[in-house]
Amino acid sequence: MAYELVIGLETHVELNTKSKIFCSCGGHSSPIEPNDCVCPACSGMPGMLPVMNKKVVELAATAGLMLNCEINRYTTFDKKNYYYPDLPCAYQITQLNHPICVNGLVKVKTAQGERDIRIKQIHMEEDAGKLVHGGNSSFVDFNRTSVPLIEIVTQPDFRSPEEVVTYLGKLKSMFKSTGISECEEGAMRCDVNISVREEGTEEFGVRTEIKNMASFEAIDRAIRYEAQRHMDALEFGTEELVQETRRFDDVTGKTSAMRNKETEADYRYFPDPNLMPIVIDDEWLEQIKANKPVALDEKAEAYSEMGISDKEIAMLMSEHTVAKLLDDVIALGCNGKDAAAWILTDCAGILRKAGLKLKDLAITADGLSFLIKKVEEGKLNRGAAKKTLIAVIEQGADPVQYCDEQGFLVEVDNSMIESVIDKAIESNPQAVADYKSGKEKALMAIFGACMKELKGSGDPSTIRTMLIEKLKN
Amino acid sequence: MKYYMAKISDKGTVAVDDTILVKDELSCAGSHILDGYKPLFSAEAVERLIAKGYEIAGKTHVGEFGLDLVGEFSYYNELSSGESLKGSAAELVKSGEVKAALGVDMNGSTRRAAALSDVSFLKPTYGTVSRYGVISCAASGEQVGVYAKTADDIAEIMTVIAGNDTKDGTSLREQSYTYDCNEDIKGYKVCIVKELFDKADDKTKANLTAYAESLKTQGVEVDLISLDFADNANTAWQILMCAETCNNVSRYDGVKFGHRSENYRNIDELYVNSRTEGFNFLTKTVILYGSDVLSKHRYADCYDKALRVRRQVADKMKELFSNYDAVLTPACTKTEYAQYDIKDAFTKVFDESVFTAIPNLIGTPALVTNGVQLMGSHFSESKLLSIAKKSERTGE
Incomplete structure (x- = not known):
């Protein structure tokens, strides 16, 4: 019998903010010792109150706009209660009833064709801490508590693991290229809801949820394993499927039951009285829209039209700071194709020799556009421009000042x-x-x-x- | 009786209750679960007092998380037998040792304590005093208030501690407030709520009647009205209060600070045993009740309904306050309470809170003075203080 796979995803993405969601502690990404980045608020000490980080609202709304969502103008926070040592307050602040974004749509293209994936909602929430187990003890690291997350919930619209992986890849490059999230290891985590039904039927099969997977590869393997398990159960009656939550073991490649519907926790959600509802008025929404970085697809297309090669576009997409530099240089009147070559060939070469990476490139858009324009106008020799770049990258020189000091600039007559x-x-x-x-x-x-x-x-x-x-x- | 949980300065003029944090001083909210807890920072209200040159006298005892009648069930302050119930902060103010004391009004214990000790206590409009640094239980209705002997002293302290604080998301935007105790009260209209008046004992009734008479001599018009929703308002507030308290005290688990049971083999036992040993019977009852009203099968009928009742009570009170400057009620049923078993506390507090619940539920101010309570509309503190000042007993 032919079966159809039905999959829905819940994807948690860590937002790239300077501070945590409800306190002024620095974000998670800086390399620090356990519990360095912790204050009385994010470690749940009595007397502290959450204060909303506005940037989180803006980034979440921006992500929603990129995924073609409606932005809820009235959005509220709820408390989700459960006990776990990595959760200092024994509740997580999240959004249940009025999430910030709803009703989005993403197109996912695979070898099987293109499919519309509907986004049910995007909500903001705080992350939990981390447990480190060693010897006979367990240690708690609160650096990650209250780091802002968005959770993107899709409708059950995926029909294959390929579509899931393509979708996740799309989210990752979209958020990374626009700086919404650094998308580093573990900064994007997925819960997969999966069921199997006879092809051609409307009714959903019994659904299981596989929790908390961080790598695309694990997600792909978990879906394949779980789909086969469902199909075996339906085809051969190997076991009775029940609605439950499961975990995936990376080593054995198998999923196993964590808890079923009867033992499911009751999270006793209720509106958080410490956080007033957030109202996103027209002015604020317009501002968010105006500041929205160009989404990946549009951006790549625009680069391609400028004559920038696919290889160069791929490099730009992986480093949002570099893409931003290019955009700024173009905005200052430089030719896109030339500017891309300056950044991705000349600068990249110098960086490589200095043992640095492309993301380490520290030159202002003003400085770079100065060099490019002078060369174009014939007032600066290309070799001299390169020497200037070396001085900028290796010694942090100022391009204008350096050219001046070296007498590189010629008033050509x-x-x-x-x-x-x-x-x-x-x-x-x-x-x-x-x-x-x-x-x-x-x-x-x-x-x-x-x-x-x-x-x-x-x-x-x-x-x-x-x-x-x-x-x- | 013992007043202090922690004595800070002999020169101090203001005491704060044990649910309000003072940096590096024991702050246990009267609960064993917070054993030895010393905060890293002071409450905003305390900071503002210190900045204006007030010295903090010390931390006064409170009943565990302020949930009891007047402060009788503190882990750190056992009652001596035969003593009638009094609140530490109220008694301290009455003794004259301090000019004023701060207390957290969450379920009326501060107002009842003030009434029993015959001092004044103002529970101000919600959002006027920062809750930053308050060991929070019922966030949506608790508010820092002031005990003092006179309306002028309350106004003085309120002027210092009230005003916007960016560290509290529920703090109102107003930077400061003016508290005027000298408004002309002649022509004010005050109403007595019949349903609440009838619940009180004879002594309390007599006291309230005498107070109403004294208001009349000041030119205040006093009516007797019927208000049929006080019981429902109380039930709604107890539901919200229990739910929020249950949620807020869930962080006390013996892992990070406070009391940790010595008797555990795994994390579940660490939680269960620490909490079993750390909370008293009243807090446990509140936790159970609060968990229940938030559970999936009860949420719509209890918690959600309580939120709807809150809205309706707010609307009805607004209407009432458009006709009256203040509502006069008893603060509790009796003028003196004998000791009782803690297992009866939930019912006792529930019953007594019928007088105090409305201001907690809808965030309006209430002033206890001369053993009675005056409730007003939002930001009507000056009216309440002016009424109180006119009838203060002078030359004792």
Whole structure:
């Protein structure tokens, strides 16, 4: 019998904010010792009250806009009660009744074709801490408590593990390229709801949920294993399927039951009286929309139209700070294709030699656009520009100041170049004669004489063109 | 009786109750579960007092999490036999040792204590005093208030502690408030609620009647009215209060601070035994009741309904306050309470809270003075204080 797989996803994404969701502790990403990034609020001490981080609202709404969601103008927080040592207050602040975003849509393209995945809702919540087990003891690290998360809940619209993995890859590059999330190891976690039904039927089969998986590979394997288990049960009656929560074991590649419907926890949700409802008015929403980074698809398309290669686009998509630099340089009037080459070839080469990564590139858009424009205008030699870049990257020099100090900039005067060319033609009669008789190589001698005279200033290709024009006469 | 949980300064003029944090001083909210807990920071109200030059005298005893009648069930302050029930902060103020004391009004224990000790206590409008640094139980209705002998002293302290605090998301935006005790009360209209008046004993009734008479001599018009929703309002508040308290005290688990049972083999036993040993019978009852009203099968009928009742009570009280400047009620049924068994506490407090629940439920101010309670509309503290001042007994 043919079966159809029905999958829904709940994806937790850590937001890239400077501080935690309800206190001013720094975010999670900086490398620190356990419990360094903790205050009385996020460690649940009595007397502290949560204070909303506005940036979280903005990032969550931005993510919603990217996933074509409606933004709820009235959004509230609820408390979810459960006991666990990594949860200092014994409740998690989350959104149940009025999540920030609803009714979105994402298109997922796989070899089987394109499918619409409906987003049911996106809500904001705080992360829990981490338990570290060692010897006979367990240790609690609260660095991660109250780190802001969004949870993106889809409708049961996926029909294959490929679609799930493609969707997750799309979310990851979308959030990473726009800086909504760093999407580092463990910063994106998934719960998978899965059921199997006979192909052609409408009714859903018995659903199981596989909790808390962080790698795409594990998600793919877990879905395949679980789907097979469901199908075996339906086809051969190997076991009776029950609605339950399961965990996936990375080593054995199998899922096992955690808890079923009867033993399911009652989280006793209720509205958090410490957090007033958030009202997103027109002005704020317009501001969020205006600041929304261009989503991945649109952005990649725009780059492609500028003539930037697919390989370069892939590099830009993986580093949102670099893409931002390129966008800024383009905004300052530089040609996109050239600017991309400057960043991804010239700068990247220098960085590699210095043992640095592309994301370490520290040059302002103003500085870079200055160099690109001067080269274009012929006022800066390409080699000198490269020397400047090395000084910027290796010593943190200021591009404008450095060019000035080194005397790289030349006020080029075409009549001056013309007179130099004339002089070179005059003093190299043999080479001129050779060139005119068809020995193209002879041009180099005259060109070299010009460049020597100009001491490296002026744009070589312009000079070369002017020289050839002259020699035609 | 013992007043202090922790004595801080002999020169202090203001005491704060044990549910309000003072940096590095024991803050246990009267509960064994918070044994030895010393906070890293002071409550905003305390900081503001200190900034204005007030010295904190010490931490006064409270009943565990302020859930009891007047403060009789503190883990740290056992009653001596035969003593009638009094609140530590109220008695301390009455003794004259301090000018004023801060207390957290969550379920009326502060107001009842003030009435029994014949001092004044103002529970201000919700959101006017920061709750930052209050060991929170029922966040949606608790508020820091002031005990003092006179309306002027309450106004003085309120002026210092009230005003916006960005550390509390429920703090109102107003930067400061003015408390005027000298408004002309002639022509004010006050009503006595018949249903609440009838619940009190004869002595309390006589006291309230005498107070009403004294108001009349000041030119205040006093009516007797019927208000049929006080019991429902009380039930609604007890539901919300229990649910929120249950949630807020769930963080006390013996893992991070406070009392940890010595008797455990795994994390579940650590939780269960620490909490079993750490909470008293009243808190446990509140936890059970609070868990129940939030559970899936009860939420719609209890918690959600209580929120709807809150809305309706707010609307009805607003209407009432459009006709009256203040509502006059007893603060509790009796003028003196004998000791009783803690297992009866839940019923006792539930019954007594019928007088005090409305201001907690809807965030309006209430002032206990001369053993009676005056309730007003939001931000009507000046009216209440002016009424109180006019009838203060002078030259004792």
